[in-house]
Amino acid sequence: MLRILGLSPVEQGLYEALVARPPVTHAELTRLAADHSWDDHTGPALVRLRQLDLVTLTSTDPPRYAATPPQTALAALLGARSQELTQVHQRMLTLSTQFHQVRGTTADGGPTEPVEVVHGAAEIDRYLTHVLRSARHELCVCDAPPYAAADQMDSNQAELELLRGGMSCRVLYDHGALDLPGRVAAISQTIDAGEQARVTETPLKMILSDQPLGMLQLDTDTAPSDRVLIVRDPVLLAALFALFELYWERAVPLRLRDSKAEVRPPGELPDADRDLLSLLVSGFTDQGIADNLAWSERTVRRRVSDMMSELDARTRFQAGYRAVARGWLTAAGEGHGVQP
Numbered sequence: 001m002l003r004i005l006g007l008s009p010v011e012q013g014l015y016e017a018l019v020a021r022p023p024v025t026h027a028e029l030t031r032l033a034a035d036h037s038w039d040d041h042t043g044p045a046l047v048r049l050r051q052l053d054l055v056t057l058t059s060t061d062p063p064r065y066a067a068t069p070p071q072t073a074l075a076a077l078l079g080a081r082s083q084e085l086t087q088v089h090q091r092m093l094t095l096s097t098q099f100h101q102v103r104g105t106t107a108d109g110g111p112t113e114p115v116e117v118v119h120g121a122a123e124i125d126r127y128l129t130h131v132l133r134s135a136r137h138e139l140c141v142c143d144a145p146p147y148a149a150a151d152q153m154d155s156n157q158a159e160l161e162l163l164r165g166g167m168s169c170r171v172l173y174d175h176g177a178l179d180l181p182g183r184v185a186a187i188s189q190t191i192d193a194g195e196q197a198r199v200t201e202t203p204l205k206m207i208l209s210d211q212p213l214g215m216l217q218l219d220t221d222t223a224p225s226d227r228v229l230i231v232r233d234p235v236l237l238a239a240l241f242a243l244f245e246l247y248w249e250r251a252v253p254l255r256l257r258d259s260k261a262e263v264r265p266p267g268e269l270p271d272a273d274r275d276l277l278s279l280l281v282s283g284f285t286d287q288g289i290a291d292n293l294a295w296s297e298r299t300v301r302r303r304v305s306d307m308m309s310e311l312d313a314r315t316r317f318q319a320g321y322r323a324v325a326r327g328w329l330t331a332a333g334e335g336h337g338v339q340p
Contacts, residue, residue, distance in 0.1 A: 011049055015055065029065055053073055055068065114231070138210050142203075142206045199281075272303075286300045
């Protein structure tokens with residue numbers, strides 16, 4: 001088992017034997033080696049274990065060999081090996097890029113350019129399908145308006161199929177996405193299928209596949225764009241994944257009425273008020289909250305006022321912050337959107 005950390009069988013056996021007994025003298029160590037038939041390998045193994053700080057020599061009389069606590073010594077070796085594996089992974093990506101550049105291909109079968117601009121609805125749809133199908137385990141999505149209305153139903157269905165096939169999907173929704181007719185129902189459907197959803201102010205629209213492969217929509221300010229950016233460069237993709245994680249950590253978990261995806265720990269806050277609070281900090285208007293919870297707008301305003309009083313908050317933002325600090329909005333089922 002410890003070979004993965006670079007120990008030989010004799011080194012592993014000697015260390016485990018010392019862990020299982022008090023510090024031993026040189027004579028006791030010799031008898032221990034004979035019992036395990038390590039013979040001439042014991043000396044070199046002991047030298048290396050001391051170099052790795054897995055074994056120490058006490059200053060007692062006579063000196064004794066003692067095993068270093070595993071949680072200290074092995075954790076250090078594990079950290080060093082993790083760094084080595086990370087370097088190997090980066091080297092693999094570099095070699096993969098060189099391999100496909102020489103052959104005029106890429107790992108996803110496309111052109112060799114690390115970044116490519118794609119024009120036109122048909123080409124965008126083709127690349128969208130390719131990005132979705134390229135994912136092995138997870139998709140990360142930033143979802144925001146404007147949308148191409150004709151494509152919304154198809155993209156929602158595509159995500160549902162991926163989720164039902166076991167794919168992990170994390171989606172960051174812009175507040176503006178929640179105000180569009182039919183969006184809340186679509187989001188609730190994908191949450192129930194297993195999507196993890198959070199709400200924030202998203203800086204861009206994109207899909208990131210763990211291929212790794214990315215798709216970013218350009219010109220998102222006013223109307224659905226007919227241009228997207230396909231990203232294959234591993235360094236740029238790593239930066240985009242880091243950006244997604246940054247926004248993900250700061251976003252508010254989204255909980256929707258009747259969604260079965262959320263598993264919430266027990267707490268002092270009633271379910272109805274937790275639903276209200278989640279929608280409130282997600283950016284829903286009073287009318288949007290009323291529609292989602294099947295309440296009147298007047299009831300929403302009254303319940304919000306009561307909650308702010310309970311939290312001793314002067315603003316809705318402060319109420320949300322204090323609720324999160326109390327753990328009232330943790331562990332959300334973490335809605336729609338796999339189109340850029």
